[in-house]
Amino acid sequence: MHRNEKDWANSVAEKIYAKSKASAERSKDKIPYLTVNGIFDDWSDRINWWTNGFYGGQMWQLYHAYGDDIFRQVAENIEEKLDGSLMDYMGMDHDSGFKWLLTSVANYKMTKKEQSKNRALLAAANLAGRFNPAGNFIRAWNDSGDGNTAGWAIIDCMMNLPLLYWTKEQTSDPRFSHIAKAHADTAMKVFVRENGSVNHIVQFDPETGEVTGTLGGQGIQVGSSWTRGQAWAIYGFTLSYLHTGNNDYLDTAKKVAKYFAQSLPESGFVPVDFDQDRDCEWEDSTAAAIAACGMLEIAKCVAEEEEKAFFHNTAIKLLTTLEQHRCNWDCATDHILEKCSAAYHDKEHNFTIIYGDYYFTEAIFKLCDKELFLW
Numbered sequence: 001m002h003r004n005e006k007d008w009a010n011s012v013a014e015k016i017y018a019k020s021k022a023s024a025e026r027s028k029d030k031i032p033y034l035t036v037n038g039i040f041d042d043w044s045d046r047i048n049w050w051t052n053g054f055y056g057g058q059m060w061q062l063y064h065a066y067g068d069d070i071f072r073q074v075a076e077n078i079e080e081k082l083d084g085s086l087m088d089y090m091g092m093d094h095d096s097g098f099k100w101l102l103t104s105v106a107n108y109k110m111t112k113k114e115q116s117k118n119r120a121l122l123a124a125a126n127l128a129g130r131f132n133p134a135g136n137f138i139r140a141w142n143d144s145g146d147g148n149t150a151g152w153a154i155i156d157c158m159m160n161l162p163l164l165y166w167t168k169e170q171t172s173d174p175r176f177s178h179i180a181k182a183h184a185d186t187a188m189k190v191f192v193r194e195n196g197s198v199n200h201i202v203q204f205d206p207e208t209g210e211v212t213g214t215l216g217g218q219g220i221q222v223g224s225s226w227t228r229g230q231a232w233a234i235y236g237f238t239l240s241y242l243h244t245g246n247n248d249y250l251d252t253a254k255k256v257a258k259y260f261a262q263s264l265p266e267s268g269f270v271p272v273d274f275d276q277d278r279d280c281e282w283e284d285s286t287a288a289a290i291a292a293c294g295m296l297e298i299a300k301c302v303a304e305e306e307e308k309a310f311f312h313n314t315a316i317k318l319l320t321t322l323e324q325h326r327c328n329w330d331c332a333t334d335h336i337l338e339k340c341s342a343a344y345h346d347k348e349h350n351f352t353i354i355y356g357d358y359y360f361t362e363a364i365f366k367l368c369d370k371e372l373f374l375w
């Protein structure tokens, strides 16, 4: 990495620190997801929501990098509240990695607190219990009254597998990594398309394991390329490579990353779906930040200089574009990243979302050696 890149990342890290310190003071008891007039809302009363670990993760990244106790306190408060989800069987779905890697595993890595390890192991056991040996996939969601989702798997799940790899390391019980690898192998076959793009949802017959179709999910339609799904695949397959050393996972991550890079508009702003109309101004800055995290890791894994530079420089373009045009550095507001979207067919677009801030912070901290690696 160029020295001036590291200097730039350090200066952005300082801005993240100043902003997060102010927001943490204001948000001691909150579990933020969105903002209202620039101030975090609070999802403590919707404790099963999949994003409820991200602010805790953000706080652990800052505690690790800067040491202010306020960050640890806010993170531990969120972790305790998440016990409400851990004790709610129907509230537990495949997103346990997002919730407990960023809170309990982070806490355990930093403090060796046994209670945190226990929480993460319980969450991992529940996640492993979602594995369907008929189709070799981890079931995504529980039914919410809109149809039978027993056979649904989603690309996002690649990001939850590290909780299983971590549990294998902690317990020496290979069931956990067998399940993670089996799901990743299936995902390579059924999610990734010939051109390197990925499906969001794949439907299996949960009795026979046969693939019965794909769904557009949070993208435009069947066959389109929801950008955050592409980003989950880039980072997720890279993480499975880092935990297993299986080159097929790295090759898959590279293939999706190349597709993502080639599909980027000249502006560097990431649309919600790569197949949306060119004049549609809906963006998803979260996809940019997640893809940048994945590409920075890929760049570290590949040996060939030209390839290394391609992934690294694409990540830098995504991050500098976000920093110059999509970050809010006013310490009177809580959020960092702007122009994020949850799903193409939602009514609202171009707002703030907590995991955008988390992955932007993680990417910047990777560049200036401040990261607490949590995946």
Ligand code: GLY
Pocket: 050, 156, 218, 228, 342
């Ligand atoms: N994991 C759900 C999403 O990315 O919106």
